[in-house]
Amino acid sequence: MTLDDLRRIMVACAGEDEHVDLGGDIMDEHFADLGYDSLAMMETAAKIENEFGVRIPDEKVAELTTPRALLDFVSHVTVS
Amino acid sequence: MTQATVAARAAQTDERTTAVITGLGVVAPNGLGAEKYWAATLRGESGIRSLAPRGMSGYPMRLAGQVTSFVAEDHIPSRLMPQTDRVTRLALAAAELALDDAELRPGELPEYSMGVVTSNASGGFEFTHREIQKLWTKGPQTVSVYESFAWFYAVNTGQISIRHGMRGPSGVLVAEQAGGLDALGHARRAIRRGTPHIVTGGVESSLDPWGWVSHIASGRLSKESVPELAYRPFDHGADGYVPGEGGAILILEDAEAAARRGAAKVYGELAGYAATFDPRPGSGRPPGLEQAIRKALADAGTPPEEIDVVFADAAGIPCLDRDEATAITAVFGPHGVPVTAPKALTGRLYAGSGPLDVVCALLSIRDGVIPPVPNVGTVPAAYQIDLVRGAEPRTAPVRTALVLARGKGGFNAAVVLRKHRKEEK
């Protein structure tokens, strides 16, 4: 899963905040600063689970606060 | 106003508080925005057309009032799109139009001084249709997190309140087609209990296949396939109604608070409101609409002869049209008052229709014209009503108007609108 995949999924699941440029360097931005609340993250996580066949435990969703953390987690569980 | 004074004011109800309408937000099948809708209504332009999806071509009825000119992305922030059904997008757009029209900026008002009271009869139905299909074909893990609130009847009130930071008393009422007027009545109650500004009205949309089949199941839809002929309330040949989507959101304010903030427009006063319920079928007692009219007039302190126009519920079903004509003539006498039904151009919008008729009534008061019901040919003589027919609006001074709504099951509501007394001076 790439950052572009994540962008696409996030926009589909929760839209884009008008004050945020998702196309920029967002790897280490907090999702909250990108305009995404916990509901948006739950929807995104569910979509990633369904699309990439990974399992993201409930408590993990709240811990993965940046795109980098989320992508690292997904690639880690996909590889292992 | 501090929190404490808001709370203290809430402690007492002041029945003398005048509630005025200062902003109109319309999302109607024949026009987006109050002025466009009003112009279309006066021209007799209809928003009723056949439902487009090919998969619905075999359905026995397909005519619906559709808000085809609404492009959600033009009105709704991207963040809200995935979590909202069409009905909520329409409601949010209508609320925004109403706030703009009233030049009311909630952020500048004291907290808790603004609430939201809406009506809705079927929730976010298309959204839930998609999610329930996912549930039963792909499994529970594919159901959206937004399903938990995008469907329920409270969604429009909640989303409007959040979008504009309105934290005062709010509510949601359902009474099929009567509910939109009940919302206005309850909004006035909230004002009288001390909250000066209320966003109120009703918006509806449930034209997805499952929603549509539910409409058909009412057994009350017209079987006619020609759009002009399908919904002809009070006509000799009326055979049912056409459902539609859309409605209106209004800004209702304590007249004094509106004056204090220098409200640019005061369309009129919500002078009277009443609701009744029909006796149980078979009881032999008369239906409740006449009582609702009399109570609303009494509440407004208005004798029947002061009413200049009646916006009828106009069910388009012969027995219900007859009952309504009977109630109107009982109060106003045979041919005693002009009666009209602009909803013939939009279809019945359930919770949306009452508030939309209120918009019409207020603009009739403003412009001194009564919109016509263009496609009605002959009205049974026994109805004894002066239905405004033909292509042209009727010019007449309108100072006070009555709006009626009935909901399936026996719900009746009536609202009296009056030119604001301050405006008359």
Place this chain on the structure above:
Amino acid sequence: MDRRTVITGMGVLAPGGAGTKDFFELLSSGRTATRRISFFDPSPFRSQVAAECDFDPAAAGLTHRETRRMDRATQLAVVAGRQAVADSGLETDELDPHRVAVSVGTAVGATTSLEREYLVLSDSGRDWFVDPGYASPHLFDYFVPSAIAAEIAWLISAEGPAAIVSSGCTSGLDSVGYAHQLIKEGTADVVLTGATDAPISPIAVACFDAIKATTPRNDDAEHASRPFDLTRNGFVLGEGAAMLVLEEYEHARRRGARIIAEINGYATRCNAYHMTGLKPDGREMAEAITAALAEARMDGRAVDYINAHGSGTKQNDRHETAAFKRALGDHAYRTPVSSIKSMIGHSLGAIGSIEIVACALAIENDLVPPTANLHERDPECDLDYVPIEARDQRVDTVLSVGSGFGGFQSAMLLSRLGNGS
């Protein structure tokens, strides 16, 4: 001079307690009525626990036609409504029908019937373009939930205002609040009010699964609802109905009615924050409580018992603990607070009315119902939550609150007659 609202009749169908007598017995015993879902196979779902009513429509007096016509939520409401009218001793044919009103709360209306009909219409979900040939003649009345209010109006021959109040999970409080306002302003002398919901169906379970609002404690269903406990992890979906006869005080007194309690004040606010989220400070709920106290002309120190929303989600229980402190100050620490959702789950729009019945029973019997399953209090919830066992104590004045999706926060004050202002 001022018109006052009193409760003169009550009916309830709650999980584990049908009728006020059984319901009170359940509350005083602290038993729980939560269990593994039996209405359908819950194994594909995250949360498989619910508080179900053992309800047999025929045994409850409904005819075959009524059972067919009415959604389960309507059935529960009608049976509870009949109980309430019987309990009030009202002779409905002696009432002026124009002075009798109806308000019924429901959050999700006829969900169960809609889902059942959907499966037929869509061929188990296969067809997006559902087949109108399979539509039930009652489908429209499931589609638009005001049919529930119509059934309730018919049972008491009401011809005054009738409506559904549907503000999500505060519907049950707001419905009774609406009825109270109708009486107070002079629109009605008698209101048959209350609320109902029967949401234990796959779509409702799935949507709460998705936001992880319901508990996944499937291995211990009986102890799954744990408000204020450190180990709480979500609410337990419930169902039920409660109906009340509200009367204008003089109307009740003139006919010599048994007055169960008075409704002294009611208020609602919105948090305008989030459709499902709560800010931890509890400000708007506190404001609703303050406004209800103002209407009741009561000091917060008059409150003897707080019936909490207490859903058992992490955020809710902290939110309202903060709200109680904000509204009542130090008195919050001295006041017993409990959540009956620990026993009967969270029946969405219905629960507010069921809780009002519980509050009235608390006043009538001088008993504070317990919070079941509360063994280890969350340090962030530091009030007296009446763990495990009911408490015998004088209860003159009760505060009941509700909180729901959409941001609704509502509060109501009830008291023993003569203890209000």
